[in-house]
Amino acid sequence: MFSSLKSVIAKIGHNFIEGVWHLGAGGRLFFYILVYLGESIRRPSLIVREIYATGVLSLLIILVSAFFVGMVLGLQGYNTLQKYGSSEAIGVLVALSLVRELGPVVTALLFAGRAGTAITAEIGLMRATEQLSAMEMMAVSPVGRVLAPRFLAGVISMPILAALFSMIGVLGGYFVAVPLIGVDSGAFWSQMQASVDFREDIVNGVIKSVVFGIVCTMIALFEGYDAPPTAEGVSRATTRTVVYSSLAVLGLDFILTAFMIKV
Amino acid sequence: MSDNIVEINNLSFGYKGRLLHKGINMSFPRGKVVAIMGGSGSGKTTLLRLIGGQLKPVKGEVKVDGAVVHEQGREGLFNLRRKMGMLFQFGALFTDLSVYENVAFPIREHTDLPESMIRDFVMLKLNAVGLRGAHNLMPTELSGGMARRVALARAVALDPQIIMYDEPFAGLDPISMGVVCNLIRRLNDALGATSIVVTHDVHETFSFVDYVYFVSQGVVVAEGTPDELRKSDMPFVHQFVHGEADGPVPFHYPASDYKLEMLRG
Ligand SMILES: Nc1ncnc2c1ncn2[C@@H]1O[C@H](COP(=O)(O)OP(=O)(O)OP(=O)(O)O)[C@@H](O)[C@H]1O
Ligand SMILES: [Mg+2]
Numbered sequence: 001m002f003s004s005l006k007s008v009i010a011k012i013g014h015n016f017i018e019g020v021w022h023l024g025a026g027g028r029l030f031f032y033i034l035v036y037l038g039e040s041i042r043r044p045s046l047i048v049r050e051i052y053a054t055g056v057l058s059l060l061i062i063l064v065s066a067f068f069v070g071m072v073l074g075l076q077g078y079n080t081l082q083k084y085g086s087s088e089a090i091g092v093l094v095a096l097s098l099v100r101e102l103g104p105v106v107t108a109l110l111f112a113g114r115a116g117t118a119i120t121a122e123i124g125l126m127r128a129t130e131q132l133s134a135m136e137m138m139a140v141s142p143v144g145r146v147l148a149p150r151f152l153a154g155v156i157s158m159p160i161l162a163a164l165f166s167m168i169g170v171l172g173g174y175f176v177a178v179p180l181i182g183v184d185s186g187a188f189w190s191q192m193q194a195s196v197d198f199r200e201d202i203v204n205g206v207i208k209s210v211v212f213g214i215v216c217t218m219i220a221l222f223e224g225y226d227a228p229p230t231a232e233g234v235s236r237a238t239t240r241t242v243v244y245s246s247l248a249v250l251g252l253d254f255i256l257t258a259f260m261i262k263v
Numbered sequence: 264m265s266d267n268i269v270e271i272n273n274l275s276f277g278y279k280g281r282l283l284h285k286g287i288n289m290s291f292p293r294g295k296v297v298a299i300m301g302g303s304g305s306g307k308t309t310l311l312r313l314i315g316g317q318l319k320p321v322k323g324e325v326k327v328d329g330a331v332v333h334e335q336g337r338e339g340l341f342n343l344r345r346k347m348g349m350l351f352q353f354g355a356l357f358t359d360l361s362v363y364e365n366v367a368f369p370i371r372e373h374t375d376l377p378e379s380m381i382r383d384f385v386m387l388k389l390n391a392v393g394l395r396g397a398h399n400l401m402p403t404e405l406s407g408g409m410a411r412r413v414a415l416a417r418a419v420a421l422d423p424q425i426i427m428y429d430e431p432f433a434g435l436d437p438i439s440m441g442v443v444c445n446l447i448r449r450l451n452d453a454l455g456a457t458s459i460v461v462t463h464d465v466h467e468t469f470s471f472v473d474y475v476y477f478v479s480q481g482v483v484v485a486e487g488t489p490d491e492l493r494k495s496d497m498p499f500v501h502q503f504v505h506g507e508a509d510g511p512v513p514f515h516y517p518a519s520d521y522k523l524e525m526l527r528g
Binding site: 122125126129130131133134136137138139140141145 | 315317341342344345347348349351353355356357358359368369372373
């Protein structure tokens with residue numbers, strides 16, 4: 001009894017220490033990447049290549065999801081709003097939900113699943129096959145050559161993807177509200193224009209997606225870089241990327257929203 | 264300036280407490296081709312990593328061109344590594360780059376040469392390993408032996424002063440093996456470089472190297488020129504040169520007694 005209790009406590013302690021250690025190692029890697037950022041910016045061709053791999057290849061899944069999310073928002077929103085006789089406000093509802101919340105958050109979740117896992121698996125395999133070691137022996141820093149460009153690409157891609165998500169989502173909402181349900185098209189757009197504030201809504205949404213971009217890319221890079229050099233190690237790291245990114249995005253979303261909304 | 268470009272003094276190193284090297288002394292004179300031989304798992308790859316500064320010794324030191332490797336900062340280490348080229352045991356080609364780009368990689372990273380010159384350099388090196396025609400292939404489209412030859416071309420792309428080869432002959436047919444032996448010798452002499460060749464292959468190696476170190480159980484057990492070693496009657500050298508299973512070189516990884524373990528079952 002006592003010994004099993006002790007082992008439980010030991011396990012909790014072990015996991016806690018492990019967690020703190022990981023956080024520290026991640027922080028150190030983040031610092032190294034920042035150090036190499038300047039060098040990396042001077043080689044735009046590398047960044048463009050990574051933007052293609054992370055951003056462009058994530059476009060399809062993000063745009064399709066956005067259209068469906070927008071359509072669902074249109075249906076649900078109309079269903080509720082018409083009870084209060086304000087179905088023209090549907091445009092506002094769709095736009096605000098997307099720009100403030102769903103755009104940045106859903107994009108980040110999809111990004112973690114689509115691009116984050118790819119980054120982790122690629123870097124994990126590069127370590128397992130000694131490619132990173134070979135680079136070091138050629139006096140080329142893997143952090144500068146491999147991690148920093150991917151970091152920049154992720155941070156640049158995320159806000160753009162989130163903006164596209166919101167745009168396509170609004171179109172999805174429009175498609176349901178105007179041609180299908182018959183809400184007045186003029187009211188849909190004019191109410192939206194009148195109520196969506198540039199500073200309060202759009203800029204805050206962009207801030208969120210930049211933060212998510214930094215966090216998701218950093219988690220994907222760290223898990224790949226830190227993965228044990230085995231097939232199992234890489235597969236576990238890939239799973240961790242999705243789990244940690246999702247939790248971090250949802251948690252940070254709450255914190256950021258709390259700061260942004262004036263109660 | 265010392266005559267030895269690489270010196271290993273009383274070096275000890277181990278993973279997780281178990282000492283792998285127990286006081287190794289070696290020196291690699293400029294311009295020579297030196298072989299390090301020893302059984303599988305005797306720590307040869309690890310020794311190359313210590314020379315390259317990827318691992319820190321527990322005791323002793325490795326000196327490259329007069330500088331103690333483990334005392335270098337990041338910058339100093341990179342400067343040392345710029346003098347080295349290394350062929351990895353498993354090639355370690357960049358799988359997202361073509362054969363051409365793999366060989367061009369170190370040139371692009373460390374020089375600002377125009378594309379036409381890079382092309383000349385790359386084709387020259389690929390030609391030397393007989394793979395000029397394969398420059399468009401991706402690493403996954405190569406056989407093991409071809410990948411290793413590309414890795415060799417990449418290792419010498421920048422004409423390093425110290426070239427380390429980790430098992431350059433593994434997975435090569437007898438013809439390529441002869442070619443690679445020749446290549447290592449020619450590259451070494453043409454560049455005025457120093458080569459360190461890690462290998463098991465006694466006969467090929469003895470035919471072209473200047474000096475040989477045998478390591479076993481963490482120490483240098485024999486050394487000398489190939490001629491001296493061929494004549495040597497040390498049991499260790501005899502066993503290795505003639506490939507006998509019984510002798511002082513243990514075939515097994517250190518373990519508890521097999522019979523006892525079975526009985527305990
Ligand atoms: N990263 C590591 N962590 C722990 N132990 C290791 C590690 N790498 C190698 N070892 C151990 O160190 C010993 C020597 O490994 P090393 O790769 O240097 O051998 P080697 O002489 O190159 O063998 P081979 O001829 O088979 O390539 C082995 O017994 C191995 O178990
Ligand atoms: Mg080895």
